Amino acid sequence: MRPQTFGEVTIHRVLELEGPFMLPSDVFPNATPQALEPDMHWLLNHSICPNTGKLILPVQSYVVQTPDHTILIDTCVGCGKTSALPDWNDRDDDTWLRNLAAAGFTPQDIDFVFCTHLHADHTGWNTRLLDGRWVPTFPNATYILAKSEVAKAEADQSNVFRENVQPILEAGQAQLVETDFALNDMITLIPTPGHTVGHVCVQIQSGGQTAIMIGDVIHSPIQLAHPDWSMVYDDDMDLAAATRIKLFDGLVDTDTLVLTAHLPTPSAGRLTGHTDRPYDFAYVDKE
Ligand SMILES: [Zn+2]
Structure with a gap:
């Protein structure tokens, strides 16, 4: 997405990586080829890679610039980290830092870091290696x-x-902090447990408008058609589904800008209804 400005805030997306990740059925136990077939016509290309059949999944952050603070939400995979996923293990790719700079920010500029939850793809740039020790990047x-x-x-x-x-x-x-923490009247957390016990969404309000970074409440547009399908890395799959449906029912057909961790580029938009499925997503313009 292009930077989005409303009220006194501007929100930038900072991408680390994007590409085919895993097969739908390896992520969502219910996503058999038969179950997906009715939706493949709109999922293919943007949400499912036509060559590999895998879900297209970005890993990214958002930077919220307010009059007083520069706030980073989620910090991707980072470099040199230990992961069971080969693509995330011991990376030496500094694309994310370069994209942060391209958005106009240095690590020194960041006043607050929020992590929607403590998984590898949301906390990686929290730290970097300096002389063999992990130190805060910001x-x-x-x-x-x-x-x-x-x-x-x-x-x-x-x-x-x-x-x-x-x-x-x-x-x-x-x-x-508690999961309903408020930094001020602009930035508040919303408890959204299920994917993890203390998962939060970060809500940003200014000038009568609202944006919300929803983290891993959703991992793929497949869940717009099947909001009850949870994923294998959800700690509590039933609670994750209930949380997703409750959040979506509050967001659908509102003007709230929804920022996602893992929906394909441009990743942000508005949640809408659809005649053929429970929800649809109206993406903002691509960059
Ligand atoms: Zn994630």
């Missing part, structure tokens, strides 16, 4: 993290915790 930022997410990651002693979270805690740059 030296001037306060990282706003949900208490329940940090507690779960710490209990699991996950790679994400060790590489992307613990160094932030040790640097004294974390602020642990």
Whole structure:
């Protein structure tokens, strides 16, 4: 998406990577070829790669510029991180940093980092390697993290915790919050549990308009047709589906700009109804 301005805020998208990810049936247990067949005519090309049959999935961040603050929402995969997914393991590609610079920001500019949840593709650039140690990438930022997410990651002693979270805690740059935290009257969190225990959406309000970064509430446009289909990496698949449907029912046919983590480029738009399926997505213009 192009930068979106409303009221006193401008929102930029910062892409790290985008491409065929996994087969639909490997992500959504219900997505058999037979079950997908009625929707393939609108899914193919943009949402499903015609060559590989895999879901097209970006990994990206959003930067919200307000009169007072520069706020980064989610920090992608990063470099040098440990992941079971080969494409995400030990990357040395600094595309994300270059795209951040192209949007007009340096790491020093970031005042707050929000993570919708503590998974590898939402926390990677929280830290970078410096002389063999993980250090905060954003030296001037306060990282706003949900208490329940940090507690779960710490209990699991996950790679994400060790590489992307613990160094932030040790640097004294974390602020642990409840999932309904409000930074101010512009930026508020909305608890959306299911994908993870403390998953949040980040709501941005200014000049009577609203945008919402919905993180991993949705992973593919397939879920516009099947909002009850959860994905294999959802901690609680039933709760994830209930959360998605409740959120979507509140957003459908409103003017709220919906920013997604993983819908294909341009990734942002408005949730609408559709005659053939529960929801549709009216994308904003591409860049
Ligand atoms: Zn994700």
